[in-house]
Amino acid sequence: xxxxxxxxxIIVLSLxxxxxxxxxxxxxxxEQVVVTEFGKPVGGPVQEPGLNWKLPFIQKVDKFDKRxxxxxxxxxxxxxxxxxxxxxxxxxxxxxxNALLYFQTLHNERTAQSRLDDIMDGITRxxxxxxxxxxxxxxxxxxxxxxxxxxxxxxxxxxEVERIDTGRDEITxxxxxxxxxxxxxxxxxxxxxxxxxxxxxxxVQKKVFERMISESKRxxxxxxxxxxxxxxxxxxxxxxxxxKITSExxxxxxxxxxxxxxxxxxxxxxxxxxxxxxxxxxETLERYPDSLRDAKLLLTTDSDFLxxxxxxxx
Amino acid sequence: xxxxxxxxxxxxxxxxxxxxxxxxxVILFVIFSGAGSLFYQVSADEVGVVQRFGKxxxxxxxxxxxxxxxxxxxxxxxxxxxxxxxEFGFRTVQSxxxxxxxxxxxxxxxxxxxxxxxxxxxxxxxxxxxxxMMLTGDLNVAVVEWIIQYTIKxxxxxxxxxxxxxxTIRNMSEAIMRLVVGDKTIKEVLTQEREExxxxxQRKLQEVLDSYGLGVAIQNVIxxxxxxxxxxxxxxxxxxxxxxxxxxxxxxxxxxxxxVIPKAKGEAEQLIRSAEGYALERINKALGDAERFNxxxxxxxxAPVVTKKRLYLEMLDQVMPELREKMxxxxxxxxxxxxxxxxxxxxxxxx
Numbered sequence: 152x153x154x155x156x157x158x159x160x161i162i163v164l165s166l167x168x169x170x171x172x173x174x175x176x177x178x179x180x181x182e183q184v185v186v187t188e189f190g191k192p193v194g195g196p197v198q199e200p201g202l203n204w205k206l207p208f209i210q211k212v213d214k215f216d217k218r219x220x221x222x223x224x225x226x227x228x229x230x231x232x233x234x235x236x237x238x239x240x241x242x243x244x245x246x247x248x249n250a251l252l253y254f255q256t257l258h259n260e261r262t263a264q265s266r267l268d269d270i271m272d273g274i275t276r277x278x279x280x281x282x283x284x285x286x287x288x289x290x291x292x293x294x295x296x297x298x299x300x301x302x303x304x305x306x307x308x309x310x311e312v313e314r315i316d317t318g319r320d321e322i323t324x325x326x327x328x329x330x331x332x333x334x335x336x337x338x339x340x341x342x343x344x345x346x347x348x349x350x351x352x353x354x355v356q357k358k359v360f361e362r363m364i365s366e367s368k369r370x371x372x373x374x375x376x377x378x379x380x381x382x383x384x385x386x387x388x389x390x391x392x393x394x395k396i397t398s399e400x401x402x403x404x405x406x407x408x409x410x411x412x413x414x415x416x417x418x419x420x421x422x423x424x425x426x427x428x429x430x431x432x433x434e435t436l437e438r439y440p441d442s443l444r445d446a447k448l449l450l451t452t453d454s455d456f457l458x459x460x461x462x463x464x465x
Numbered sequence: 466x467x468x469x470x471x472x473x474x475x476x477x478x479x480x481x482x483x484x485x486x487x488x489x490x491v492i493l494f495v496i497f498s499g500a501g502s503l504f505y506q507v508s509a510d511e512v513g514v515v516q517r518f519g520k521x522x523x524x525x526x527x528x529x530x531x532x533x534x535x536x537x538x539x540x541x542x543x544x545x546x547x548x549x550x551x552e553f554g555f556r557t558v559q560s561x562x563x564x565x566x567x568x569x570x571x572x573x574x575x576x577x578x579x580x581x582x583x584x585x586x587x588x589x590x591x592x593x594x595x596x597x598m599m600l601t602g603d604l605n606v607a608v609v610e611w612i613i614q615y616t617i618k619x620x621x622x623x624x625x626x627x628x629x630x631x632x633t634i635r636n637m638s639e640a641i642m643r644l645v646v647g648d649k650t651i652k653e654v655l656t657q658e659r660e661e662x663x664x665x666x667q668r669k670l671q672e673v674l675d676s677y678g679l680g681v682a683i684q685n686v687i688x689x690x691x692x693x694x695x696x697x698x699x700x701x702x703x704x705x706x707x708x709x710x711x712x713x714x715x716x717x718x719x720x721x722x723x724x725v726i727p728k729a730k731g732e733a734e735q736l737i738r739s740a741e742g743y744a745l746e747r748i749n750k751a752l753g754d755a756e757r758f759n760x761x762x763x764x765x766x767x768a769p770v771v772t773k774k775r776l777y778l779e780m781l782d783q784v785m786p787e788l789r790e791k792m793x794x795x796x797x798x799x800x801x802x803x804x805x806x807x808x809x810x811x812x813x814x815x816x
Contacts, residue, residue: 157484157488177518177519178518178519178520179516179519180516180519180520180521180624180625181624181625181628182519199520200516200518200519200520200521201517201518201519201520202518202519216628218625218626218627218628219626219627219628219633219677219678220627220628220629221628221629221632221633221636223632223636242636242637242640244627244633244677284604285602285604288600288601288602288604288647289602289647289648290644290647290648291648293602293648293649294602294603294648294649294650312602312603312604312650319644319647320644342677343673343676343677345636345637345640345641345644346640346643346644347636347639347640347643348595348599348639348643349599349600349643349647350595350598350599350600351600351606356606359604359605359606360606360694360696360697363605363606363693363697363700363701364696364697364700367697367700367701367703367704368700368703370704370707371700371703371704371706371707372707374704374707374708374710374711375707375710375711377711378707378710378711378712378713378714378715379714381711381714381715381718382714382715382717382718385715385718385719385721385722386718386721386722388722389718389721389722389725389726392722392726392729393725393726393729396726396729396730396733397729397732397733397736399733400732400733400734400736400737401736403736403737403740404736404737404739404740405740407737407740407741407743407744408740408743408744408747410744411743411744411745411747411748412747414744414747414748414751415747415748415750415751416751418748418751418752418754418755419751419754419755421755422754422755422756422758422759423755423758425759425762426762426765426766429762429765430758432773432776433758433761433765433776436776436777436779436780437780439780439783439784440780440783440784440787443784443787443788444787444788445787445788445789446788446789446790447788447789447790447791447792448784448788448790448791448792449792449793449794450791450792450793450794451793451794451795452793452794452795455777456777456781457793460793461795
């Protein structure tokens with residue numbers, strides 16, 4: 152019998168162990184649990200992390216995440232109010248607010264995710280179709296204020312933009328609010344919801360690209376002809392400046408010369424008019440040598456020079 | 466089972482002495498396995514978040530650390546000084562260290578779905594383009610590639626508040642980049658406001674992540690390549706070329722202008738200066754002439770008759786030798802009879 156004691160001990164210990172393992176459970180800081188007794192929930196969900204106890208074998212523990220979880224929707228093609236077809240991809244963040252309700256209505260996350268898909272897709276669709284594309288793309292009218300102070304550089308990139316009243320921020324907030332009320336029934340709190348991506352559908356995108364291309368081509372053409380325009384303008388300016396410079400210089404030079412002429416004339420006049428007769432006499436005499444060089448001169452004897460030729464006393 | 470139960474004396478088969486040996490093995494095993502889970506190492510760039518029975522207990526600093534064994538305490542190592550990087554619209558070919566996150570089966574399925582979606586969304590296109598292609602506020606399309614860098618500022622929050630933090634950071638980064646770009650014109654996005662967009666996304670992303678209590682600090686949002694879509698690129702390049710062409714033409718025109726105008730200005734200056742020279746000359750000459758006249762007048766007035774005659778004769782001195790032919794005629798004679806005709810060569814000329 153002696154040798155039976157340790158064996159018995161092992162059996163007892165392992166039985167105790169099995170019971171303990173079956174009645175103790177750990178709740179991680181990221182988890183919460185719902186305890187059920189033959190499928191019937193016992194008490195509320197337990198959120199406090201740590202070591203907990205339950206009735207072994209009878210009670211069962213279902214663990215749920217307590218953290219914020221991701222929901223990433225399927226992109227869906229939705230027409231906007233202005234008949235533009237876009238792909239909208241929405242993402243959200245949620246957590247299990249009421250684990251018991253969540254457990255009862257959805258049971259597990261797979262179901263939850265697909266339920267969220269259905270709910271969000273419907274609500275997103277409802278809202279997107281109500282608004283024009285600019286409302287969904289933009290949040291503010293910043294662009295319009297900007298375009299009023301635009302410079303002409305890159306003018307081809309300026310497109311008419313329409314004023315928005317609601318905007319993306321507000322639309323996503325509305326979707327979030329609506330969806331939040333719906334998912335509450337599943338014990339889910341929707342924390343955030345955002346439009347992750349918006350994209351034109353292929354047909355629209357092709358048209359948009361075509362528009363961008365044609366606008367660019369037009370802009371390129373415009374730039375080229377602007378270049379030629381500026382060229383002509385500069386050449387014109389050059390001709391003008393050239394004529395201005397030369398004519399002004401001519402004008403100034405003539406003025407200077409004229410003034411000098413006038414002054415000289417005045418100086419001569421002042422001097423010579425003191426004795427015009429002497430002036431005429433002197434100036435005339437001075438010119439004779441040059442003028443009469445190589446000339447034939449016929450002098451009569453009554454000239455002053457020859458008068459003495461005839462007689463001494465004239 | 467039925468057979469085993471009456472056979473309770475199973476230990477009867479091994480000899481009595483072996484029983485303490487089994488106990489020894491069990492005890493040794495327990496000690497070794499315990500020691501193995503007793504110590505753990507925290508690297509220099511990490512902290513250890515320790516949980517006791519799942520509940521947060523403490524944060525352990527780098528070094529060799531101890532915890533209670535047998536799964537009573539568990540530890541998660543979180544890199545707090547590491548700067549994590551996420552790329553959007555492209556991937557660095559040699560993938561760097563990836564952030565470690567506890568992925569659950571459902572997460573993986575989920576991201577599998579997501580990837581499949583992605584393919585649908587792209588219509589078979591480049592999945593990176595799906596990340597980077599976005600609508601601008603003026604309803605154009607731009608391809609924006611960017612990176613974000615972040616650090617974990619609160620390891621406890623990071624560990625417990627949110628599942629799959631990395632995907633949340635990625636999703637929100639995309640959503641907010643599109644939100645910000647959606648409020649800009651393509652012109653702003655392509656050219657002027659790259660930095661500003663980065664700052665704005667960083668600020669808004671931080672706000673959102675803080676509202677989740679994610680425990681990360683966004684260090685940087687940096688826009689990388691920002692381009693028009695491939696289909697549109699050639700025409701955009703054409704615009705750039707045209708702009709350069711325009712600048713070139715204009716520069717050439719100015720070059721021509723600058724070549725001609727300064728020269729003309731110089732010539733004009735020259736014209737004016739020479740006119741001024743003329744003026745100086747003219748006036749000085751006049752002054753000189755006047756002075757000379759005045760002086761000779763003064764002398765003349767002292768003895769007018771004599772001076773006059775003298776001047777006359779002096780003139781004749783100069784004139785007479787230079788004359789080719791001189792003819793003298795009596796004033797009483799009416800015909801043109803030469804008194805003297807000494808110049809022989811002249812006859813030839815006359816003929």
